[in-house]
Amino acid sequence: YRMRYAPFRNEKGYIGGIIIVFQDITEQHKLDNMRKEFVANVSHELKTPITTIKSYTETLMDYKDIDEELACKFLSIIDSECDRMARIVKNLLQLSNLDYNKTKWNKIEYSVKKLIYDSCSKLEFAFKEKGHTLHIDIEDDIPDIVIDKDGIEQVILNIISNAIKYTPNNGNIDVSAKYKDNKVIISVKDNGIGIPEEDKDRIFERFYRVDKGRSRELGGTGLGLSIAKQIVEAHDGDIIFKSQYKVGTKVDIILPVATNVSLNLN
Ligand code: ADP
Numbered sequence: 001y002r003m004r005y006a007p008f009r010n011e012k013g014y015i016g017g018i019i020i021v022f023q024d025i026t027e028q029h030k031l032d033n034m035r036k037e038f039v040a041n042v043s044h045e046l047k048t049p050i051t052t053i054k055s056y057t058e059t060l061m062d063y064k065d066i067d068e069e070l071a072c073k074f075l076s077i078i079d080s081e082c083d084r085m086a087r088i089v090k091n092l093l094q095l096s097n098l099d100y101n102k103t104k105w106n107k108i109e110y111s112v113k114k115l116i117y118d119s120c121s122k123l124e125f126a127f128k129e130k131g132h133t134l135h136i137d138i139e140d141d142i143p144d145i146v147i148d149k150d151g152i153e154q155v156i157l158n159i160i161s162n163a164i165k166y167t168p169n170n171g172n173i174d175v176s177a178k179y180k181d182n183k184v185i186i187s188v189k190d191n192g193i194g195i196p197e198e199d200k201d202r203i204f205e206r207f208y209r210v211d212k213g214r215s216r217e218l219g220g221t222g223l224g225l226s227i228a229k230q231i232v233e234a235h236d237g238d239i240i241f242k243s244q245y246k247v248g249t250k251v252d253i254i255l256p257v258a259t260n261v262s263l264n265l266n
Contacts, residue, residue, distance in 0.1 A: 120175060
């Protein structure tokens with residue numbers, strides 16, 4: 001609490017009492033801390049690839065007669081660290097646009113079936129690479145949804161990519177869609193590593209990962225789910241995680257069919 005006080009005087013000019021104001025600053029304090037933590041996280045996330053790049057370029061400059069094969073290996077590490085930084089910056093810019101409502105939504109009526117099949121085919125290589133079995137089950141007569149196609153596709157790609165990444169080889173991934181109470185529910189279920197109970201509430205936080213090392217190795221930025229949540233909320237929808245540690249995860253992306261969000265007003 002912040003306390004402020006001031007005396008007040010009666011008509012004769014004598015001090016008649018003191019006014020004390022207690023202001024609850026916990027909310028403000030929390031926001032300040034979140035902001036500080038965010039800046040610390042951004043700096044840390046960018047510092048790691050910069051350090052790697054710097055050390056490899058220095059080695060290449062110092063040892064002019066370095067073996068060509070080794071030099072190529074160093075260059076490819078530098079290249080992938082640059083890619084990581086580019087991904088982080090791209091995600092941060094997208095989050096900033098979402099924060100300031102600067103994202104231009106192009107909402108159109110779109111087929112759920114097409115959305116899911118297109119997304120899955122974009123990830124065909126990733127499925128094959130890990131030997132996962134994909135099963136798609138879309139309810140007949142599911143209505144179209146009014147969405148920004150690129151935005152919602154990004155959400156679905158992110159959720160399915162996570163299922164692929166966080167499931168050991170030869171897993172099962174089920175993607176389904178059903179219609180209930182004027183909402184379309186797109187579910188992605190995996191039999192992967194799951195999310196420990198204590199981490200469940202935090203996975204939508206920026207840069208939060210259950211296992212930082214694993215996520216980084218798999219190319220993750222820890223920003224995907226926070227972006228996904230904001231995109232879905234801009235469609236009056238929601239994302240719900242149900243997960244059991246070491247058993248698997250089911251993610252429901254819930255989208256209203258008759259959205260009251262205005263079309264192309266931005
Ligand atoms: P990342 O870039 O690290 O994948 P996300 O924001 O997409 O970041 O996800 C945040 C974290 O949530 C991941 O690092 C991972 O720990 C956890 N997570 C997300 N999806 C799953 C899943 N299907 N199974 C297990 N853990 C998951």
